[in-house]
Amino acid sequence: xxxxxPETFDDTFPHPGARRVSALDSLSLTALPPEAEALRAELRTxxxxxxxxxxxxxxxxxxxxxxxxxxxELGRRGFLGLTxxxxxxxxxxxxxxxxxxxxxxxxxGAPVGSHWIAERQSAPLILKYGTEAQKRFHIPAVCRGExxxxxxxxxxxxxxxxxxxxxxxxxxxxxxxxxGQKIWTTNAHNCHxxxxxxxxxxxxxxxxxxxxxxxxxxxxxxxxxxPITDLSGDSHxxxxxxxxxxxxxxxxxGCEGDGWEQVMSELAFxxxxxxxxxxxIVLFDEWLSWIRTPQGRTPESVRLAGRIIAQLAxxxxxxxxxxxxxxxxxxxxxxxxxxxxxxxxxxxxIPALIxxxxxxxxxxxxxxxxxxxxxxxxxAAPSYSLRGGTRDILRGMIARGLGLx
Amino acid sequence: MDDLLSDALRQLLEDRCAPHLVxxxxxxxxxxxxxxxxxxSGFADALVPEDQGGxxxxxxxxxxxxxxxxxxxxxxxxxxxxxxxxxxxxxxVPRPRGSIxxxxxxxxxxxxxxxxxxxxxxVADWVLADAGARVLLLPIAEAQAEPGVFPLDAQLQWSEAxxxxxxxxxxxxxxxxxxACAAAAQLSGALMNTFQRTLxxxxxxxxFGRPIGKFQAIQHQLSVMAEHAFAARMAAQIGCHATGTxxxxxxxxxxxxxxxxxxxxxxxxxxxxxxxxxxxxxYDLQLYTxxxxxxxxxxxxxxxxxxxxxxxxxxxxxGLALDLVxxxxxxx
Numbered sequence: 200x201x202x203x204x205p206e207t208f209d210d211t212f213p214h215p216g217a218r219r220v221s222a223l224d225s226l227s228l229t230a231l232p233p234e235a236e237a238l239r240a241e242l243r244t245x246x247x248x249x250x251x252x253x254x255x256x257x258x259x260x261x262x263x264x265x266x267x268x269x270x271x272e273l274g275r276r277g278f279l280g281l282t283x284x285x286x287x288x289x290x291x292x293x294x295x296x297x298x299x300x301x302x303x304x305x306x307x308g309a310p311v312g313s314h315w316i317a318e319r320q321s322a323p324l325i326l327k328y329g330t331e332a333q334k335r336f337h338i339p340a341v342c343r344g345e346x347x348x349x350x351x352x353x354x355x356x357x358x359x360x361x362x363x364x365x366x367x368x369x370x371x372x373x374x375x376x377x378x379g380q381k382i383w384t385t386n387a388h389n390c391h392x393x394x395x396x397x398x399x400x401x402x403x404x405x406x407x408x409x410x411x412x413x414x415x416x417x418x419x420x421x422x423x424x425x426p427i428t429d430l431s432g433d434s435h436x437x438x439x440x441x442x443x444x445x446x447x448x449x450x451x452x453g454c455e456g457d458g459w460e461q462v463m464s465e466l467a468f469x470x471x472x473x474x475x476x477x478x479x480i481v482l483f484d485e486w487l488s489w490i491r492t493p494q495g496r497t498p499e500s501v502r503l504a505g506r507i508i509a510q511l512a513x514x515x516x517x518x519x520x521x522x523x524x525x526x527x528x529x530x531x532x533x534x535x536x537x538x539x540x541x542x543x544x545x546x547x548x549i550p551a552l553i554x555x556x557x558x559x560x561x562x563x564x565x566x567x568x569x570x571x572x573x574x575x576x577x578x579a580a581p582s583y584s585l586r587g588g589t590r591d592i593l594r595g596m597i598a599r600g601l602g603l604x
Numbered sequence: 605m606d607d608l609l610s611d612a613l614r615q616l617l618e619d620r621c622a623p624h625l626v627x628x629x630x631x632x633x634x635x636x637x638x639x640x641x642x643x644x645s646g647f648a649d650a651l652v653p654e655d656q657g658g659x660x661x662x663x664x665x666x667x668x669x670x671x672x673x674x675x676x677x678x679x680x681x682x683x684x685x686x687x688x689x690x691x692x693x694x695x696x697v698p699r700p701r702g703s704i705x706x707x708x709x710x711x712x713x714x715x716x717x718x719x720x721x722x723x724x725x726x727v728a729d730w731v732l733a734d735a736g737a738r739v740l741l742l743p744i745a746e747a748q749a750e751p752g753v754f755p756l757d758a759q760l761q762w763s764e765a766x767x768x769x770x771x772x773x774x775x776x777x778x779x780x781x782x783x784a785c786a787a788a789a790q791l792s793g794a795l796m797n798t799f800q801r802t803l804x805x806x807x808x809x810x811x812f813g814r815p816i817g818k819f820q821a822i823q824h825q826l827s828v829m830a831e832h833a834f835a836a837r838m839a840a841q842i843g844c845h846a847t848g849t850x851x852x853x854x855x856x857x858x859x860x861x862x863x864x865x866x867x868x869x870x871x872x873x874x875x876x877x878x879x880x881x882x883x884x885x886x887y888d889l890q891l892y893t894x895x896x897x898x899x900x901x902x903x904x905x906x907x908x909x910x911x912x913x914x915x916x917x918x919x920x921x922x923g924l925a926l927d928l929v930x931x932x933x934x935x936x
Contacts, residue, residue, distance in 0.1 A: 226834060228664075228841045230935035306926040477926075484925055491918055502907055505914030508928055509861035509906070513839040516933040520838070541831045597830055598823035601803060 226534055228516055229523040235295040239303060242278060246307040256571040258308025259481040262315045262474060263435050263579070265389055267344075270314040273304075274344030279318050283326060288339030294526040298519065302473040308481040312386055312435070317341045319472070321348035321394055324465050325414075328453030333414065337392070351381040351395030351415070351439060352462065359592055362406045362459065366397045366441060368413055368450075375399070375413065375451070377421075377444040385586075387424045387437035393417055396458050399451070410458035413450045420444070431578035464530070469587050471521040471535035475542035476514045478583050479549035482576040483507060485569050486553045494564070500556050507552070510545045514538065533600030540593040543583040550577040609661075610668035613647055617676040623888045629679035630755040635727045639680050639703055648682060648703070651690035651849045658693065663851060667789060667844040671837075674793030674899070677891045679756055681705045681724035683786040688732045690849035691782070695774050697741065702729025706783045707760075709733035709740070715764030717742070723783075723902055725749065725758030734779035741771045754898050778853055783903035785843045785851040788859035791899045792833075792840035795863070795870050798892045799833040802826065802874040805882075822877060829873045836866035842933060854916060858932045861909035867896040 249269060250258055257264060273279050281297040283289025290296065304311050322341040325333050340346035357364045366379025381387075381395060393415045401409030417424060421444035426434035453461060487504060489495035517538050524531040550573060557565060557573070584590045598604055620641050629635045642648060650666050652658020666686060673683040681703050688704035705728035707719040717735050719725065726749070731742045746769075747760040762770070803826055806817035816822050843859025846852050871893040875882050882889040900906070917928050 226838065228838065228845060228933075228935055302926070306924055480925065487917065487925055491922075496918060498911070501914035501918050502910045503914070504917050504925075505857070505910035505912065506861070506906070508913045508917060508925065508932070509839075509858050509865070509910060511925075512858045512929050512932045513835045513842060513862050515929050516838045516842060517835065519933070537827075537831050537834060540827070541835055591824070594824040594827035595820070597827035601826060601830060603803075603806070603817045603823050603826065 226517060226520045229520040231295050231299060231519060232293070235293065235299045238278075238296055238299050242300060242303045243307075245276065246303060246309055250307050250309055253308070253310070254571075255308070255481055255485045255568050256575050257310070259479075259485075259572050259575050260310065260312070260433070260579075261305050261308050261478070261481065262312050263433065264308075264310030265312045265386065266310040267313045267347075267389075269310060270344035270347075272344070273311075273314070274342060279314060279344050280322060280338070280342030283322055283338055283342060287326065287334055288342035289322075290342075294522050295519075298473065298522045302477070305473055305477040306480055306484075313347050313389060314341065314344050316350055316385065317346060317348035317390075320350065320465055320469055321392070324394065324412075324461065325452065327464070328412075328457070328461055330449065332449065333452070337414075346392070347386065347390040349384050349387040349390040349393045349417075349437075349439075351384055351393045351397075353383045354380060355382050359589060361396070361462070362410070363403050364396055364398060364410065365403055366395065368397045368399045368411065368446065370399075371445075373445055374448040375446040377413065377415065377441040377446055379441050381439040381441075382437075383427075384437045384439050385435060387417065387439050388426045388434070390417060393439065394452060396462055399455050399458070407459040409456060410462075411455045412452040412458045412461050413446060414452055415441070415444065415446065415450070419446075429578075429582075431575055466588065470539040470593075471518055471525075471531070473515075473518060475539045475587075476511055476518060476545065478543075478546040479576050479580070482553060482572050483549055485566075485572050486556075489566055489569055490556075497560075499559075503552055503556050507545070507549060510548075514542050514545060518542070533597055536588070536593040536596040536600070539587065540584075540590055540597070543590075546583045547580045550580050609650075609665070610672060613645070613669050613672050616641065616645055616647075617672060617678065621676045621678055623677075623891055626677045626679050626891055629727065632755075635680045638678075642680065642682055643701075648685045649689060651686050652693045652699070656693050658689070663690075663785075663844050663846040663849050664841070667841055670786060670789030670844065671793035671796070671840065674790030674795075674895070675797040677794065677895055679727060681728050683790055684724065684728075684732075684783070687782050687786055687849075688730075691732070691777060692741070692773065694849065697771060697773055700730055700741070700743075704728060704730040704732050704741075705744075706779055706786065707731050707733050708780065708783075709735040711735055712761070715767060716761055717767050718759070718761045720759040720761075721752035721754075721757045722760050723754075724756050725752060725760050727756050731760060732773070732779065734777070739773040739775075739777050739779065740767070741773055742766070743770075754894075778851075780903060781851050781853045781856045784860040784909070785856045787899045787902040788840045788843045788856065788863040791863035791867055791896065792837045794892045794895050794899065795833045795836050795866055798870055798874045798889070798896065799826075799829045801889065801892075802829060802877050805878055816877070825873050825877060829870050832866035832869045836863040836870075839863055839866075845935060847936065854913065854928075855932050857909040857912040857916075860904060861906045861913065864900040864906040864909075867900040871896040 278300050280289035281292045285291040322338050325337050368375040368377050394412050399411040421442040423440040425438045428434050490500040521531050521534050649658035650661045654660035670683045684706045685704045689699050692699045705724040707722040709717050709719045712718050733740050746766045747762050750759040752758045807815050809816050839859045839862035843856045881887050
């Protein structure tokens, strides 16, 4: 799970003012270019076979499901790192191309969790801020689907208030000595590296100053990773302890002290993608299969199916429009927050609405796999509006964009 | 071009369609002067081909204009007239002078035709009516009229003799989609206006020694309003996405369903934030929030269009739900 955005509690962040409102106005219906659409058929053919034998309740985990073999195969077929430069093993293509690929992966419920964070966030972050050596070492391996990253932001006492992190990197003659603890770290037990936000100078009272991001090899002595079991029985997030972990001189990402700025730019990228509308889509499609049968179809179910489409369609158009802004090099932070808050709300409503549709007909003979999938998604749904910034944080960001803060 | 066009209409409405004019027309004043100004501006012929004297625009081009009709609560059927004239031009029916309201109709005993209600029926010159088997262009001057529920609407009935004289529009046309497309676009404009004026109010109104917009609870309500207003705007754009001038029914379904849903949320939040002043006749907010409810109900509420989308997805398609989402949102 990824730490939330701390802006709500901190008013020192630059004030974008009323100009942001007209920027929101420019979110226009945007075309996916033909070369991006061209990727869809090839990937779909591959996925139809790749997920054919995975039951819906497992596919419903999607980017919470792990399959290193699938990640490597996607890498081999050139579906990872599409937006990264070719010289580092990427595809040298646009954000639209990646949009199409991610949309297909999620809609098929492909277990993409192994490479998910590395490919979405860590490699682009290293590309933007890393040294040449860091880029050459990490990015090609991420594009091959072989190197996995987790993100160390949250700590036991630093959640939404991210700037209060206490994990500390202290300079010594060999580089940096790391001491502290991270928590809610998605997939840490399956990852090779963590990019951790740590204090490299000053005290927690210095807030945004003195924070850096460091790349931590999770095999180093002194690192302990302990999975946490969630309420559904899955263990996808972890506690990670650093007990005098010796990092090299080259562990810092970019410049020492730039950690806060890096984290902010990173969060803008992770908030508006297809993963903010399609988290419950495997359940929706599984339910759809049943209401397409004479036993399952009722006028109420038909209307409900249409209601969910009417909410997903404009959201998808907004998500594509935000992708268009990212492709143009803009940083649509507020738009992304808007899409995420709305999108996760729709995602969370899907299991609740489907449960009501199914259980208003007690005694009906319903497919067990559908009920199991519903059970899983119902339990997972609260996390949709926690990961990547809680509702309260996002609404605070939107309010700031509206000039209210 | 979009911007030039919509800036011109915005300026015209700013000058000629102020809230006091909207109120006066609602109270019974004739809208003839406003209509003459709009007619002279040429906007009503925006979708008519250039060789027939129009601007030759396509439906997506005029989305901002249709939305402005909602944002300014224009008390004449400018949006309807634009769409109706496009249809008439397309099938080669001469376009009469004056404004045209779009409406559904039922055929009554003795060959009479009834529109109950006709949106803008009190202020329009013509009705383009879908009477099931046939589409008719009917002069309102010849109708027997009774007041509708909304002050600009009317219940209209034409006698068999009047119907016999009326012009029949050849072909079959989805007038329902046309009305819903217009209602969705007008809703998107009214939603944006309602949101913007509520934001302004929250920045001005002081309580407990500071603007109420400084309170987190109000900020979060405004954020939710923004989300709905912008999603609705995107949905209305989807409804206006077509290659020519004829809206596509499934896209319109998304547009009308989503804007209608937003109408309820935004109307409720705007009144919650405005408090008692927003509830008065004197304050302008009501001009827009009453229309949010009006247009939510017009041409099918959200549940009606949910069924249209649901039947497409459940009965006529196989495979991923994504493919219907793509079919309604992809830009061609």
